[in-house]
Amino acid sequence: MTGSAVRLSKIEKGYGASQVLRNIDLTVEAGEFMTLVGPSGCGKSTLLKILAGLDQPDAGSIEIGGELVNRLRPSQRDIAMVFQSYALYPHMRVRDNLAMPLIMANLPFVARMPVIGHLVPGMSARRRQVGSTIGEVAKSLGIEALLERKPSELSGGQRQRVALGRAMVRHPGVFLMDEPLSNLDAALRTQVRTELVELQRRLNATFLYVTHDQVEAMTMSGKIAVMMNGALVQVATPAEVYAAPADIRVARFIGSPPINILPAQIGERGDIRLFGESQKLRTDLAPGERIQIGIRPEDVAVVAQTQPLGASSLKHARIRLIENLGNEVIIHLILTGDGQVPVTARLPQRDWAEVRASGGDPDLVRVGLWPERFLVFDGAGRLARSEKLRDAARLEAVS
Numbered sequence: 242m243t244g245s246a247v248r249l250s251k252i253e254k255g256y257g258a259s260q261v262l263r264n265i266d267l268t269v270e271a272g273e274f275m276t277l278v279g280p281s282g283c284g285k286s287t288l289l290k291i292l293a294g295l296d297q298p299d300a301g302s303i304e305i306g307g308e309l310v311n312r313l314r315p316s317q318r319d320i321a322m323v324f325q326s327y328a329l330y331p332h333m334r335v336r337d338n339l340a341m342p343l344i345m346a347n348l349p350f351v352a353r354m355p356v357i358g359h360l361v362p363g364m365s366a367r368r369r370q371v372g373s374t375i376g377e378v379a380k381s382l383g384i385e386a387l388l389e390r391k392p393s394e395l396s397g398g399q400r401q402r403v404a405l406g407r408a409m410v411r412h413p414g415v416f417l418m419d420e421p422l423s424n425l426d427a428a429l430r431t432q433v434r435t436e437l438v439e440l441q442r443r444l445n446a447t448f449l450y451v452t453h454d455q456v457e458a459m460t461m462s463g464k465i466a467v468m469m470n471g472a473l474v475q476v477a478t479p480a481e482v483y484a485a486p487a488d489i490r491v492a493r494f495i496g497s498p499p500i501n502i503l504p505a506q507i508g509e510r511g512d513i514r515l516f517g518e519s520q521k522l523r524t525d526l527a528p529g530e531r532i533q534i535g536i537r538p539e540d541v542a543v544v545a546q547t548q549p550l551g552a553s554s555l556k557h558a559r560i561r562l563i564e565n566l567g568n569e570v571i572i573h574l575i576l577t578g579d580g581q582v583p584v585t586a587r588l589p590q591r592d593w594a595e596v597r598a599s600g601g602d603p604d605l606v607r608v609g610l611w612p613e614r615f616l617v618f619d620g621a622g623r624l625a626r627s628e629k630l631r632d633a634a635r636l637e638a639v640s
């Protein structure tokens with residue numbers, strides 16, 4: 242089985258005076274895992290609901306598997322939704338929870354009745370079919386041993402898997418997931434995350450997955466769609482969104498700790514001037530234009546005042562806060578030159594130990610920057626240049 246492609250064209254949606262979705266064009270290819278991310282209230286859930294048929298767009302077309310579905314009811318759209326609250330029927334065993342979508346879809350009303358249902362001709366064969374489908378789905382999710390339990394007798398992760406199983410029993414063409422892991426603790430989240438990715442690959446299903454979690458977005462999906470204020474700003478691979486964010490809002494939104502943004506200007510000769518110094522980096526932007534430079538925290542080098550470093554720009558900095566994560570260290574700094582600009586650096590624990598071993602004033606370090614790692618945003622906040630994109634392309638070529 243392969244999933245169905247989803248195509249949204251020119252979708253508009255408003256509630257009263259507020260426009261929630263603006264001219265959304267989005268294609269999710271058959272078998273693709275796409276995550277939808279963006280700040281709270283940007284319209285992610287609304288888009289999912291429109292796709293599912295739980296809400297109507299004001300304009301635009303929705304195609305699933307090449308078929309226009311605008312006028313179809315949710316149950317006719319060949320999709321399954323998994324929400325963050327997994328809404329299992331509390332009084333039913335897991336087996337019956339899993340059977341429910343199949344029974345609703347396949348058995349006529351009379352056949353669903355507990356006593357008379359058995360007298361309807363041909364129904365026992367259909368019921369057997371339901372039983373075997375449940376068995377297969379339960380096996381693929383590793384919940385066979387839980388079939389006779391009630392939801393209250395399950396852990397959060399097990400309930401999550403039952404909710405997924407309920408979505409899977411009908412073999413839908415598209416899975417829509419709205420923060421399905423947000424109720425789980427960190428360890429379970431990691432486990433179910435891996436399971437979901439395996440599941441999607443095994444079924445070759447189409448997933449559209451809403452999340453607030455950066456790690457989920459970066460690691461699970463083939464593509465990330467970034468929404469801001471009701472509009473799609475960028476749809477690209479995770480590596481591309483990280484290395485070449487289409488605009489400064491995306492740059493700020495993706496990446497943890499967040500990207501450093503430094504004010505700069507285009508010099509007389511088209512060169513970039515940062516802290517008044519000319520950098521060995523040119524753009525096509527007009528001389529005098531005020532720009533912003535984005536530098537990811539891992540691209541900020543930190544050395545002791547006595548250590549040598551071949552960076553093109555070397556600044557003195559004072560340490561404000563050190564966050565030691567065990568394997569790496571996040572260092573919040575203030576550049577002590579003009580402007581007292583705050584900068585965050587992220588470096589392996591080993592490198593930080595070396596800085597510390599060099600002695601000197603423990604609060605003072607030097608910060609090294611390399612122009613080839615700069616993300617250059619023009620006056621309007623659009624990406625004008627990123628050398629890092631080449632790294633992203635190389636990464637994708639080997640993965």
Ligand SMILES: Nc1ncnc2c1ncn2[C@@H]1O[C@H](COP(=O)(O)OP(=O)(O)OP(=O)(O)O)[C@@H](O)[C@H]1O
Nearest residue numbers: 256257261279280281282283284285286287288453
């Ligand atoms: N039924 C409704 N009536 C009026 N306004 C609504 C309705 N549903 C959503 N909205 C508004 O539409 C905007 C988008 O909401 P939506 O739930 O799609 O955002 P979201 O990106 O999913 O947010 P979050 O990440 O916080 O879940 C919000 O401003 C919200 O208040």
